[in-house]
Amino acid sequence: MGKYDKYFVSGPGPGEKEGTGKTIAHIDGDTFEGANEYWAHWTFEKPRNIPGWDEWDDLTHAPHMHKFPEVVAMLGTDPDDPMDLGAEMEAYMGPDMVKDVVNRTTMSFIPANFVHGPSTVKKVTRPFIFIEINQSPKHTQKGLRELVPEQKDRDKMMFIDAGYDSPERRIEWPKGIGPRFDEGKG
Amino acid sequence: MAGNKYAKYSFPGAVPREGEGTGEMIGHFDGSVFEGSNEYGCRWIYQKPRNVPGWTEWDQVIHGPHTHKYPEILFHLGTDPENPMDLGAEVVFHMGPEMEEHVITRSTLVFIPANLVHGWWYIRKVTRPFILFGINQSGNHTEKSFPELVPEEIRERLMYIDQGYDSPEKITHWPAGVASNYGNSKGVR
Secondary structure (H helix, E strand, O other): OOOOHHHHEOOOOOOOOOOOOOEEEEEEEOOOOOOOEEEEEOOOOOOOOOOOOOOOOHHHHOOOOOOOOOOEEEEEEOOOOEEEEEEEEEEEEEEOOOEEEEEEEEEEEEEEOOOOEEEEEEEOOOOEEEEEOOOOOOOOEEEEEHHHHOOHHOOOEEEEEEEEOOOOOOEEEOOOOOOOOOOOOO | OOOOOHHHHHOOOOOOOOOOOOEEEEEEEEEOOOOOOOOEEEEEEEEOOOOOOOOOOHHHEOOOOOEHHHHHHHOOOHEOOOOOOEEEEEEEHHHHHHHOOEEEEOOOOEOOOOOEEEEEEEEEOOOOOOOEEEEOOOOOOEEEOOHHHHOOHHHHHEEEEEEEOOOOOOEEEEEOOOOOOOOOOOOOO
């Protein structure tokens, strides 16, 4: 047992449940003083572990924002075609909801308080690595229900609220899906 | 990411002003690119180093012990979906002024507190390409080298960097024989 073993993280934290794939590492300011939030996980051909979530496009992450900048990395894993994501993600950016389809290995910077989403994984032909980074020690997120006026659209969306009206993370799942990991980090 | 008004926020591929580094660059940006951003650098590591003249085997060059003013996070990410936590490589990482040795063979996040000495660091073996993603929790890179902390017999293989302490400029020291025009490029590692 080395003095610095704790700084080498491989797999979910103690008591942390898996999300939709396989967690490589998930830390924040509670794990290490001074750390921002980092979550890296594999995304496989189908979602895993969440009751009722059988196909990726069963669920859409609703439009939202964070108090601090976010960095999202979607990393393809084919060494013979390193910039191919092996997947297709539909994502909307900005208050004017400009649509984008991501199918290449991509890193994105999202400024503080910048509206982004809805986002949906449309297809995974080869598992890829998804990394979410929030430049704050505690996760903040505000789901923007007012940007989705139609109830039928909201019914397919997951809204997350954390660090705005309440420090706790609250997840509003679509009908028939979840909950599973809203008791812990995730 | 076809040229829409927010395309500037995404990095598919190398930043135009930079080289690829020793592998294929996925993306590299910092506070000079986006206001408020920390420094992020992500790239593929192949079986052998690429692009740097004279550097043909990974263990020819060892990144020497150093500190940063702010925390650093290093993801070592294996890329085998059938064995998702296997790194497919061996990375030697020394931590702390005691030079405690760790050998990384699994997909691993390493958290390095501000001002904690870390390194020497080197890649001993790559059997399957992996992804190295380094983050410095500051808008500008800072690094202070401590080459005197390594045993004398490996000192000639050290690469070390000084930036943001005595001078804002990046000064890279390369081992003899690894001539490089790569030294003035930006890079988390």
